[in-house]
Amino acid sequence: xxxxxxxxxxxxxxxxxxxxxxxxxxxxxxxxxxxxxxxxxxxxxxxxxxxxxxxxxxxxxxxxxxxxxxxxxxxxxxxxxxxxxxxxxxxxxxxxxxxxxxxxxxxxxxxxxxxxxxxxxxxxxxxxxxxxxxxxxxxxxxxxx
Numbered sequence: 048x049x050x051x052x053x054x055x056x057x058x059x060x061x062x063x064x065x066x067x068x069x070x071x072x073x074x075x076x077x078x079x080x081x082x083x084x085x086x087x088x089x090x091x092x093x094x095x096x097x098x099x100x101x102x103x104x105x106x107x108x109x110x111x112x113x114x115x116x117x118x119x120x121x122x123x124x125x126x127x128x129x130x131x132x133x134x135x136x137x138x139x140x141x142x143x144x145x146x147x148x149x150x151x152x153x154x155x156x157x158x159x160x161x162x163x164x165x166x167x168x169x170x171x172x173x174x175x176x177x178x179x180x181x182x183x184x185x186x187x188x189x190x191x192x
Contacts, residue, residue: 048072050089050106052143053150054172055113057165059158062150063114067121070107074125077103088187092136105133106176138173139182147171149191 048069055063073090075081077100084090096102108129114121147168154162173179184190 048084048087048089050093051150052138052146052173052177054174055110057150057168057171058113059154059161060117061157062153063110063117063119067107067110067114070103070110071125074100074103074107088189091187092138092185096136097134101131101133102136102176105129105131106174109175133176135178136176137180138177139185140179141183142185142188143171143173143177143179145184145188145190 049066050070050073051058051062051066055066058066069089072081072084073087073093076084076087076090077093093099093102093106104126107126111121111123111126151162151166154165
């Protein structure tokens with residue numbers, strides 16, 4: 048499971064579809080509807096939010112909006128109505144930078160054209176749920192070198 052800090056606009060088709068599915072899995076975990084992934088490190092920052100489920104749903108709404116812009120048809124019925132305001136989650140610049148580099152490595156293998164377009168971006172936008180603050184890679188991240 049990877050719940051990216053980077054904005055979903057950067058993801059290739061495979062990445063965007065995977066993010067939707069993994070976000071829905073995260074939502075199911077937070078709802079107590081699955082026994083798997085209960086302690087997954089990617090859910091730590093959502094669990095720390097005052098309303099973890101609302102934060103996950105807001106995260107998924109942004110993924111859904113990106114998918115619509117690309118002509119995909121993700122199932123909106125999987126989410127509650129978007130009639131709530133959700134407090135953003137503070138995330139570190141180090142975490143965002145690490146994830147960007149991790150994403151570019153994946154992209155260089157599976158979509159070289161998109162990789163060429165993205166590789167010149169020095170500082171990617173974060174997912175709208177996150178407010179970027181100073182700091183290093185989070186201790187919960189499983190760093191791949």
